[in-house]
Amino acid sequence: MNFKDLIDDPKILQALADQGYETATPIQEKAIPAILNGADLKASAQTGSGKTAAFLVPVLAKMAKDPHGKGPRLLILVPTRELAMQVSGEAIKLCKHLPFKVVCIFGGVPYPFQNKQLSKKYDILIATPGRLIDHLERGRIRLNHVETLILDEADRMLDMGFIEPVEMIASHTPSTRQTLMFSATFGKKVAKLAEVLLRDPVDVRIDAEMRTPDQIQQHLHRTNNLEHKHQLLTQSLNDPTVQQAIVFSSTKMQSEDIATILCDQGFKAACLHGDMNQRQRTRTIQQLREGKIRILVATDVAARGIDILTVSHVINFDLPRTLEDYVHRIGRTGRAGAKGTAISFASARDHHVRKEIEKFTGLSTGPDEKRRDFQNHRKKRPFHKKPFRRFHSKV
Numbered sequence: 001m002n003f004k005d006l007i008d009d010p011k012i013l014q015a016l017a018d019q020g021y022e023t024a025t026p027i028q029e030k031a032i033p034a035i036l037n038g039a040d041l042k043a044s045a046q047t048g049s050g051k052t053a054a055f056l057v058p059v060l061a062k063m064a065k066d067p068h069g070k071g072p073r074l075l076i077l078v079p080t081r082e083l084a085m086q087v088s089g090e091a092i093k094l095c096k097h098l099p100f101k102v103v104c105i106f107g108g109v110p111y112p113f114q115n116k117q118l119s120k121k122y123d124i125l126i127a128t129p130g131r132l133i134d135h136l137e138r139g140r141i142r143l144n145h146v147e148t149l150i151l152d153e154a155d156r157m158l159d160m161g162f163i164e165p166v167e168m169i170a171s172h173t174p175s176t177r178q179t180l181m182f183s184a185t186f187g188k189k190v191a192k193l194a195e196v197l198l199r200d201p202v203d204v205r206i207d208a209e210m211r212t213p214d215q216i217q218q219h220l221h222r223t224n225n226l227e228h229k230h231q232l233l234t235q236s237l238n239d240p241t242v243q244q245a246i247v248f249s250s251t252k253m254q255s256e257d258i259a260t261i262l263c264d265q266g267f268k269a270a271c272l273h274g275d276m277n278q279r280q281r282t283r284t285i286q287q288l289r290e291g292k293i294r295i296l297v298a299t300d301v302a303a304r305g306i307d308i309l310t311v312s313h314v315i316n317f318d319l320p321r322t323l324e325d326y327v328h329r330i331g332r333t334g335r336a337g338a339k340g341t342a343i344s345f346a347s348a349r350d351h352h353v354r355k356e357i358e359k360f361t362g363l364s365t366g367p368d369e370k371r372r373d374f375q376n377h378r379k380k381r382p383f384h385k386k387p388f389r390r391f392h393s394k395v
Contacts, residue, residue, distance in 0.1 A: 006032045009061045011097035016057070019093060025050035030204045032058045040198040041180040045206040051182050052090045052152070059148050059180075060094055063123065067099050070145040072125040075173065077150065077166060079157040079304070081106040081128065081278060082285065086307050087152060088126045100124055107131045108278030115140060129157070129165035136172060146173040151197075153304055154183040154190050155324065163193060170197055185324055216334040219343045220357065229317060229345050230261065236315055236343050237267060237295060243312040244288065246332050247297045250318035258317060259297040269295035272302050303328045309335050316344035323356045 001024050003016050016022070024032070027045035034041055035058035045051050059074055076091075078084045088104035095102060101122040105114050107130055114131075118140050125132075125141070135141045149170060151157065157166060170179075179197050183190050194201065223229045237245060249255045252273040262269035270293045272284050281301075287293045289308055296302065297317075303325060314333045320326050326344075333340030346354040 001029050003028075003057070007036070007057060007061045009064050011064065012057060012061055012094060015094045015096045015098075016053075018096065021053070025054070026206045027051050027204065028054040028057070030206070031055065034202040034204065035059060035178070035180065036061065038178060040178060040201040041182075041204060042186070042194050042198060042201040043180070043182050043204040044184060044186055045182075045204075049206060052087055053094070055150050055152075055180050055182060056087075056091055056094050059150070060098060060100070063100065063147070064098060069123075069147070071101075071121060071123040072103070072141075072143065073145060073147045074124045075143060075146045075149050075169075076124070076126045076152060077129055077132070077157065077169065078126065078152045079128065079160050079162065080153075080301065081108060081281065082302065082306055083153060083304055084126050084128055085282070085285075091124055091126065095124070102126065105131050105135065106278075108281075129162045129169060132169060133165055136169070143169070143172040144174060146177055148178045148180065149173055149197075150180045150182070151193075152182050154181050154193065155185045155187065156304055156328075158189045158193065163189065166193065167196065184328065215337065216330055216340045216342055218330065219341070220354070221343070221345050223345045223347050225347070229347075230258075232345060233258070233262075233315065233317060234265060236313070237262070239313075241312065241341070242294075244291070244293075244308070244310045245295050245313040245315055246302060246306070246311055246329075247295060247315045247317050248303070248320070248329050249297060249299060250320075252299055254318075255297045255299055259295075262295055262297070267295050268293055269297060272296055272298040274299065274301050300325060300329070302332065306332055307335055308332075309338055311335070312340060314340070314342045316342070319344055319346055319350045319353050319357075321353065323353065323360055326353070326357060326360075 002022055003013060003024055006024055006029070007013065027043065027049045031041060031043055031054040035055065043051070063069070063073055076087055078087055084104050084106045088102055091102045102124045103117045103122040104126045106128040118135065132141065151166065181194055181198060221232055223232065233247065247258060249258055252275050255271040255273050259269045259271035270284050270287065272281060284293065285306065288296050291310070300320065311333050314330045316329060320329060330342035333342060
């Protein structure tokens, strides 16, 4: 369906055209009419499905009918700084021909800079819960004119312990507001929060709750030890089809170690984790966007909110703790319909989550084999010459 069949605001349509968007995705086709009708919404869709535009386009169309309202009129809560910046960037692009000002606040940025932004007139506020509450308590923000409250990545927000902050923030907004909740999954916590915040919501779900884009090819390699992982990583990154890659590790220290090893091997690599200040994180992501970095080694801080079309591969150096995190990680590739590849390394301790991934994909790597001592195995036959079991699918 064309966007012209969903909305009639010429300025928003022009902004969409400027970005090359003409045809709506399934989540946009279902969400936009419901939001325009004023309904609360509970929506889930696979990562990279266009959900940001699914809520921004109709809300901006409603705001454009009365462009002189008091602000902030639209409040978008997100779990991480990276996602806040991504959503803010999309909002600014869609407001290109509209008179709306966007303000984005999150932790790690000096308060004086944000205070200056908040002292001026603005219409759209995008924020992480913790920093927003700080400004609320200091009296720098008032939410009594909010017309629409959006919770983006609600499942991740609750996983990070933000359920009470979210409820507290919502209590500062008018009871007449429209509330939209977007989440990749709807577990018990998200469903419970939806019951509290939403009124007779329209339920929109695209495909299965847990599904990876069709264009992502997935591979799984069983590994013997850390040395084996590093050799497989080097082999994978030397593949000429790797344009840019995000390598996920389980700890901040390990992400730094892997990035150092890759740099020593001649790769243009850098790391990204939660202990870095916001300036460092922003600079690193910008260097990835500009192609100055080819390999980004990151913790799960990069699992959501990074939308870079040139990321051709995602490599799970360590498997994540949950299947949901696996879906979000590999969703950093294959963006906007592009093809992508996800490669995962599974050690003996990853048995449980590996089985979940196999069940999720509908494939199996076969029965577990008795593991042999790696050093003895290497003496008999170098592992890089031995084909390892793996699955390969276009799920």
